[in-house]
Amino acid sequence: MGxxxxxxxxxxxxxxxxxxxxxxxxKIEFPRLKALLKAxxxxxxxxxxTLETAGYIAVEKDFVDRKPRTRVSLTPIGRRAFESHVxxxxxxxxxxxxxx
Amino acid sequence: MSITRDEATQALGEIDAxxxxxxxxxxxxxxxxxxxxxxxxxxxxxxxxxxxxxWGLAWPIGxxxxxxxxxxxGFSLPKPDTTPEQRARSWRHMASWLLVIVFVFxxxxxxxxxxxxxxxxxxxxVFGFIYLVVGIWTGWRMxxxxxxxxxxxxxxxYAVGQWYSLYMGLVSGGALILGGLWLRRI
Numbered sequence: 001m002g003x004x005x006x007x008x009x010x011x012x013x014x015x016x017x018x019x020x021x022x023x024x025x026x027k028i029e030f031p032r033l034k035a036l037l038k039a040x041x042x043x044x045x046x047x048x049x050t051l052e053t054a055g056y057i058a059v060e061k062d063f064v065d066r067k068p069r070t071r072v073s074l075t076p077i078g079r080r081a082f083e084s085h086v087x088x089x090x091x092x093x094x095x096x097x098x099x100x
Numbered sequence: 101m102s103i104t105r106d107e108a109t110q111a112l113g114e115i116d117a118x119x120x121x122x123x124x125x126x127x128x129x130x131x132x133x134x135x136x137x138x139x140x141x142x143x144x145x146x147x148x149x150x151x152x153x154x155w156g157l158a159w160p161i162g163x164x165x166x167x168x169x170x171x172x173x174g175f176s177l178p179k180p181d182t183t184p185e186q187r188a189r190s191w192r193h194m195a196s197w198l199l200v201i202v203f204v205f206x207x208x209x210x211x212x213x214x215x216x217x218x219x220x221x222x223x224x225x226v227f228g229f230i231y232l233v234v235g236i237w238t239g240w241r242m243x244x245x246x247x248x249x250x251x252x253x254x255x256x257x258y259a260v261g262q263w264y265s266l267y268m269g270l271v272s273g274g275a276l277i278l279g280g281l282w283l284r285r286i
Contacts, residue, residue, distance in 0.1 A: 005101045010114065017115040021122035036121050086115065089108040 004085040006054045011039060012047045016082045019057060019074040027060060027071035048072060056081055124239035128283040131234075131242070133173050134197075135283065139276030141166035146269025149216065159216075167198070200230065217257065217264050224253030224272055245279040 007016050014037050022028060028036075034044050051057040056078030060071045074082070103111075141162045148158035174194055204226050208219045228249030235243025252272045260267040 003101050003103050008101065008103065008111065013111060013114055014118040017118035018122040021119040022126065032125070036125055037118070086112070089103070089112050092103060092108040093105055093112070 007085045020082050027073040030070040127238040132280040132283040135276045135280030137169045139273045142273030143269045146265045150265035221253050221257045
């Protein structure tokens with residue numbers, strides 16, 4: 001078990017933490033996620049793409065009342081990866097894990 | 101990659117902060133529609149009481165309709181994959197709110213109250229303080245709404261006179277509706 005370089009970037013870490021705090025299967029819309037994280041469209045979009053490519057999050061696009069809607073959720077792989085990374089961080093603080 | 105203990109501590113702090121905001125958002129979005137429902141009930145019933153007091157059925161019908169609407173709203177909310185424990189918790193939430201209504205009604209039976217103004221104000225104060233307590237645990241917006249409801253109710257009780265029902269309908273009912281809309285805009 002080691003640090004997850006994909007998750008450990010600041011905004012990606014917050015994205016994963018936010019999605020992990022929602023009930024399993026819950027999706028959050030892009031504008032709400034952006035407001036919660038106080039991120040810009042471009043910055044958030046880039047990091048979401050990185051996490052999606054890694055298989056950690058799922059991005060669902062559809063239309064509601066003819067308006068495009070983008071929703072994001074954590075995948076089971078992403079949840080396990082996040083929990084593993086958090087466990088690594090805690091072990092690092094407790095002195096049980098190597099630093100790199 | 102190399103992470104120091106300080107970086108790990110900072111990262112865990114960021115995780116906790118993000119999770120806290122997510123939990124706050126989750127509470128707000130689930131409570132918002134119920135605040136709007138009961139704000140509408142207050143508004144309609146109070147206006148009816150003010151301008152058609154002879155009718156007398158506004159509040160029983162309003163509370164019944166509000167309760168039914170709340171139950172329907174509860175069932176219609178999106179259901180992610182929840183555990184049996186989480187599903188049981190939502191039944192407990194609903195039952196808790198219903199019990200508060202019954203509690204205040206029972207209070208009105210044993211504590212001498214001269215009329216609708218006292219009973220109505222008691223409901224306003226009880227729910228205001230409940231929102232305040234909920235806000236202490238979930239987020240400042242609920243606490244702010246609770247404080248507003250308490251203050252508006254006390255102003256109505258002491259300062260508004262014969263226009264009490266109109267005031268409570270427009271101001272306190274309106275505050276609940278606006279509060280619900282505000283909670284949705286995070």
